[in-house]
Amino acid sequence: MSDNGRGHWQTRAGFVAAAAGSAIGLGNIWRFPFITGRYGGGAFVLVYILLLIFIGYPVMNSELILGRKTEKNPVGAYKALAPGSPWAIAGFMGVAAGFIILSYYSVVAGWAISYIFKSGAYMAAGADTAAIFVGSITSTFGGIFWHTLFMALCIAIVAGGVEQGIEKWSKILMPVLLALLIILIIRSVTLPGAGEGLSFYLRPDFSAFTGEGFLAALGQVFFTLSLGMGAMITYGSYLKKDEDLPLNAKYVVGADTIIALLAGFVIFPAVFAFGLEPAAGPGLTFITIPAVFAQMGAAGHIFGIIFFALLTIAALTSAISLLEVVAAYFIDEIKWDRKKATVIMGIIIWLLGIIPSLGYSTLSHITPIMGMDLLDSFDFVANNILLPLGGLLIAVFIGWFWGTDKALEEANRGASTKLGSSYSFLIKYVVPIAVFIVFLNSVGILG
Numbered sequence: 001m002s003d004n005g006r007g008h009w010q011t012r013a014g015f016v017a018a019a020a021g022s023a024i025g026l027g028n029i030w031r032f033p034f035i036t037g038r039y040g041g042g043a044f045v046l047v048y049i050l051l052l053i054f055i056g057y058p059v060m061n062s063e064l065i066l067g068r069k070t071e072k073n074p075v076g077a078y079k080a081l082a083p084g085s086p087w088a089i090a091g092f093m094g095v096a097a098g099f100i101i102l103s104y105y106s107v108v109a110g111w112a113i114s115y116i117f118k119s120g121a122y123m124a125a126g127a128d129t130a131a132i133f134v135g136s137i138t139s140t141f142g143g144i145f146w147h148t149l150f151m152a153l154c155i156a157i158v159a160g161g162v163e164q165g166i167e168k169w170s171k172i173l174m175p176v177l178l179a180l181l182i183i184l185i186i187r188s189v190t191l192p193g194a195g196e197g198l199s200f201y202l203r204p205d206f207s208a209f210t211g212e213g214f215l216a217a218l219g220q221v222f223f224t225l226s227l228g229m230g231a232m233i234t235y236g237s238y239l240k241k242d243e244d245l246p247l248n249a250k251y252v253v254g255a256d257t258i259i260a261l262l263a264g265f266v267i268f269p270a271v272f273a274f275g276l277e278p279a280a281g282p283g284l285t286f287i288t289i290p291a292v293f294a295q296m297g298a299a300g301h302i303f304g305i306i307f308f309a310l311l312t313i314a315a316l317t318s319a320i321s322l323l324e325v326v327a328a329y330f331i332d333e334i335k336w337d338r339k340k341a342t343v344i345m346g347i348i349i350w351l352l353g354i355i356p357s358l359g360y361s362t363l364s365h366i367t368p369i370m371g372m373d374l375l376d377s378f379d380f381v382a383n384n385i386l387l388p389l390g391g392l393l394i395a396v397f398i399g400w401f402w403g404t405d406k407a408l409e410e411a412n413r414g415a416s417t418k419l420g421s422s423y424s425f426l427i428k429y430v431v432p433i434a435v436f437i438v439f440l441n442s443v444g445i446l447g
């Protein structure tokens with residue numbers, strides 16, 4: 001622990017691992033493929049990559065800058081730089097988004113845990129992986145059980161604190177995940193009929209691309225990079241003052257993007273090879289990946305167990321960043337101790353998560369948004385509304401209130417390649433205008 005008692009990342013590798021650990025999660029392996037499948041494949045991927053570079057990277061820097069400058073949670077960060085102003089509300093929105101996202105994130109992570117134990121079912125001759133998936137999410141008790149287990153793990157780690165908990169857990173496992181993805185890609189792209197999937201994934205066809213797809217790509221950029229709710233403000237607050245901030249931001253964005261793109265190379269060839277539906281929605285990963293394992297003979301069992309264990313861990317290192325935002329707020333601003341903040345807020349989030357968890361069984365008749373089930377609806381509100389809005393606000397705050405000169409000064413201390421006028425331009429104009437237009441478009445005003 002350092003002088004101010006909040007703790008710091010011990011090493012650069014520790015920060016990058018933790019921030020990449022936050023970024024890399026279900027967003028890459030579960031959400032990226034299903035959103036890409038839903039919005040038409042290659043064209044979506046192209047838009048996604050452009051938004052990553054021109055919106056994701058500058059906003060990533062911005063959150064880290066506010067965090068390191070103030071050494072605070074999102075609410076505290078806005079309060080410190082704009083005392084007595086309504087900007088604190090932007091921070092509160094972030095904390096609120098943390099509640100919503102973690103509540104359903106934990107449910108999906110629960111599916112991942114349950115799949116560690118399902119290799120027997122999907123490896124059986126003639127198994128229908130779609131039916132297995134539906135069977136598992138419609139089990140009322142099962143859904144709540146695995147969600148509970150996941151939240152308990154999450155609470156235990158975050159209660160342990162920054163160095164002991166988060167940093168230690170994040171370090172080793174990402175390389176193993178990468179190796180396993182590569183093995184899966186080899187299997188998937190060599191399946192008969194895989195070529196059609198590759199062309200769906202890689203060949204942009206803008207005829208099917210809509211404004212809604214644009215918003216979804218933007219939402220995915222924020223979600224996958226853990227942006228728009230202050231998670232990276234909070235992680236930046238534990239960053240040492242002379243650490244190379246823009247370089248760290250590059251590593252995190254780069255690592256996250258590689259993992260997501262690789263996941264697509266596992267999923268889409270398999271989707272087409274097995275005659276599945278790319279727009280299948282939240283079940284896509286859980287239906288296709290087991291089907292790939294089933295093609296691997298006895299080794300499929302072992303790979304399957306390892307893969308879902310790693311996916312669970314990737315989800316855990318992301319989920320702890322969501323809980324950390326909420327906890328850091330109650331620790332810094334309300335002066336609760338870490339254990340109390342983590343346990344009480346963890347329990348509230350767990351309770352909230354029961355709603356999306358029952359969305360496939362007891363509550364399946366409730367489809368609040370565009371016919372989507374409860375989990376999909378929670379996901380839609382968080383990613384298509386709250387996160388882009390949070391990103392817009394942070395850009396406007398830095399660009400027009402606090403000042404990009406001050407932001408650059410904070411970013412460039414210790415930087416090997418300094419941020420400059422292109423950062424300022426993106427933050428002042430491109431990010432706010434792009435997010436705003438995408439919003440208007442999605443509520444139908446432009447489109």
Ligand code: TRP
Binds near residue numbers: 026
């Ligand atoms: N980025 C994580 C993923 O892709 C999810 C996540 C963690 C997140 N922390 C976040 C999303 C903060 C938005 C905001 O799985």
